[in-house]
Every structure is written in C-alpha cells, then in structure tokens.
Amino acid sequence: MSDTLREAAAALRRTGDGLADLGAGLTALDPGPRAFGADLPGAPGELTRQLHVLLRDALQARSREAAAHGARIASTADAVARAAGHYDDVDADARARTVP
Amino acid sequence: MDALARLEPVARDLVHRVDTALVTLGAPADHPVWPLLRRLGVTPADAVRFVVETDPTPLRATAAALRDRAEAYEATELPADLPWRGAAGETYAEQAAGLRAHLGELAGRLRATAAYADDVADWSARSRERLARALADVLTSAQAVTVRTGTSPAPAAADIGVRLLGAVAEAVAEGTDGHRRWASELGELPYECSPTGADPPRWNGTVEVPRA
Numbered sequence: 001m002s003d004t005l006r007e008a009a010a011a012l013r014r015t016g017d018g019l020a021d022l023g024a025g026l027t028a029l030d031p032g033p034r035a036f037g038a039d040l041p042g043a044p045g046e047l048t049r050q051l052h053v054l055l056r057d058a059l060q061a062r063s064r065e066a067a068a069h070g071a072r073i074a075s076t077a078d079a080v081a082r083a084a085g086h087y088d089d090v091d092a093d094a095r096a097r098t099v100p
Numbered sequence: 101m102d103a104l105a106r107l108e109p110v111a112r113d114l115v116h117r118v119d120t121a122l123v124t125l126g127a128p129a130d131h132p133v134w135p136l137l138r139r140l141g142v143t144p145a146d147a148v149r150f151v152v153e154t155d156p157t158p159l160r161a162t163a164a165a166l167r168d169r170a171e172a173y174e175a176t177e178l179p180a181d182l183p184w185r186g187a188a189g190e191t192y193a194e195q196a197a198g199l200r201a202h203l204g205e206l207a208g209r210l211r212a213t214a215a216y217a218d219d220v221a222d223w224s225a226r227s228r229e230r231l232a233r234a235l236a237d238v239l240t241s242a243q244a245v246t247v248r249t250g251t252s253p254a255p256a257a258a259d260i261g262v263r264l265l266g267a268v269a270e271a272v273a274e275g276t277d278g279h280r281r282w283a284s285e286l287g288e289l290p291y292e293c294s295p296t297g298a299d300p301p302r303w304n305g306t307v308e309v310p311r312a
Contacts (some may be wrong), residue, residue, distance in 0.1 A: 008179040015176055019203075022169055029165050036220065037150045042141025044150035047275045051220055054279060055162070058213045058286035062166075065206050065289055068229065072291065073178070073199055076192075083188060092243035 005084035012077035014072045023066020027059050102225075103232035108152050111235045115204050115264065117247050119145040121257035133258040136265035140272065147268035151231045156221035163221065166214035173207035174270055184287045216282045227271035234267035283294055 033039065037048035122143065127133050140147055180196045182189065238244055241263075243256035 004183060008182050011177065011179050015178060019173070019176065022172060026166075026169070029162045031155075031162050035155045035158045035224075038146070038153040040142055040146050040150055041143055042146075043272050044140060044142055044147060045120055047272050047279070048150070050279050051275060054282060054286065055213070055217060055220070057183065058216065060208075061286065061288035062210055065209065068150055069199070069202060069206060080192065083184075086141065 003084075005080050009077045009081035009084060010030030012073055012080060016073035016077060018070075019066050019073065023063045023070060026063040026066065027056075029061050030056050104152060104228040104235070107232050107235045107239070108148065111148075111208060111239055112286070114239065114244055114247060114260070115145045115148055117122050117253070118257040118260045118264075119143045121247060121253045122261055125257070127254055127258035127261070129140040131258045131262075133261040133265065136262060136269055140265055140269055144264040147265055148231065148235070150257055151227050151268055151271055154224040154227060156224040156228075157216045158241075159221035159224065162219035166217065170207040170210040173203055173210065176203055178203070181209035202289075205289055209286070212285055214248070216286060217277055219282065223271070223275050226274070227268075231264070231267045234263050238263050 007032040033048060036051040037044055039045060039048065122133070122137075129248065137143070178196050178200045180193065180200065182192065184192060238260045243259045246256035247253045247260065254280070
C-alpha cells in the first residue's frame, strides 16, 4: 500500500514540476509589440499597444496559472507521500506488536 | 513575401510626397482627408508604416506553441485510482478529480489565448492585403502622376491620402473590435474545483488498510 502511494506521490510530483516548467516558458512566447504594428502616436499606435498588452497579460496569466497549479499538485504529492510514511509507521508498529 | 511587402518599397517615395504636400500645402477645407486625419492622428506615410510593420508570422508561431502546450496539459496524467479507502482516500479522489478538471480548464485557456493570437494574425493579414490593394490603386492613379510632377499637387495628394488612410482606418476599426471581443476572455482563471477547499488530503487516522 505504502509503495503504491509513494509511486503516486512521485508521479504527482513529476506532473507538478512538469507543469511549472511548461508555465515558466510561456512568457517567452510573446512576439513583442512590433508584430502588432508600428510604435506610433494616434489611433494606430494605441491599437498596437492594446493588442500587444492583451497577449502579454494573457501569457503572464497562463504562466501564473501553471505555476499555481503545479504548486497545488506538488502539495498534493507531499500529502500523499506523508500518508505513505504513516502507513509505514503503522506497519512497523504492527510488526513490533506481533507476538512471535 | 506578400503583396504589401512587394508594393510598399515601390510606393514609398509617392507616399512621402503625399505627406509633404499635405503638410506644406494642406488640402481643400471640405476634403474628406481631414476627418480621416483627425480620426487616425497620423499622416498617410505613418499609417502605411503601421500596417507594414504588422506581422502575422510570429503571431501564428505563438498560437501554435500555445496549442502544443494545451495538448501537453491534456496529456498530463494524474494518478486517480489509488487502492486507498476511507476518508483520506475519498478526499484524495475528490482532490485529484478537481486538479484534473482544472488542468483541462487551463488547457482551454491556453487554446483561447492561441485563438486570440491567430485572430490578430488574421487581422494583420487582412489589413496588409487591404493596404496592398490601396497602394496598387494609388500607384496607377492619375493623382500619382500629378503628385510626382508637382503641378498643383495638393488636391491629388489629399485624394491619395483618403485612399490610404481609409484602408488603415478600416484596419484600425476591425482591430479595435477584435480587441473588444477578446478583452474579457483571457484573464487569469481562479482555482475553484477543490470540493474540500485548497487543503491537500491529510492523514487522519481513519484510513482502512485493505487486507492482503
């Protein structure tokens, strides 16, 4: 039982770490403001800034979501690992109490 | 290389002559170039530069990379079916279901962000095509000859300005509509899936250990 939980904890930890890694690279996908048009005054420049800021902020939000969910999954992994440890303690206690 | 990338260098001199004529000679008071100049706040040459610098290629690359990550999220495995009974096991099962559901929602948010990047790329491509048509029209127009030969160029420059600024005004209006549509769709997604709150499952001493 404790081995199964330990394996589950390890799988959860890998998932959490993987998600955090995926999220960390998201802001690098921002192509920069130039792709949205020239940096100008007036309505075109304002639109350039608005279109770019929306994508930049969205990528930052996706990155924070991934980091938070990765941490959430890692926290669950820790809890499962602790439960596996408790099972070990129970098993050891039971063995110690067993009359030969 | 699209039509705009080919035409803009050819038209650059004409467009700068149009700017110079408008700045130095003005235009008739009732000419439709004035409302366009006021609405956009830029000269024809700057308006052309605005569209020329939009580039759908990196936006499509961003969209593709976001969809790849969404697929990675969806392929992520979360151990759910553990041989773990009792209150802690039930809590874990609920927590794992919530975590998996939220992961699916995060993948959806990545796909929405990709769709926005694609939408902007489509807008960029349409704007470039529209301006390329406008440049092709003005390059072959009688007004272009007038502006180039310098004989009373002001009304002709204003006419060319209307054709170019009109194309850019359509692009700006379309881009503004697109921004408005997406503005409320891409915010940060809160985690609301945990049926037992944010706490991870805890050992509570009531777990049933299955008999071997």
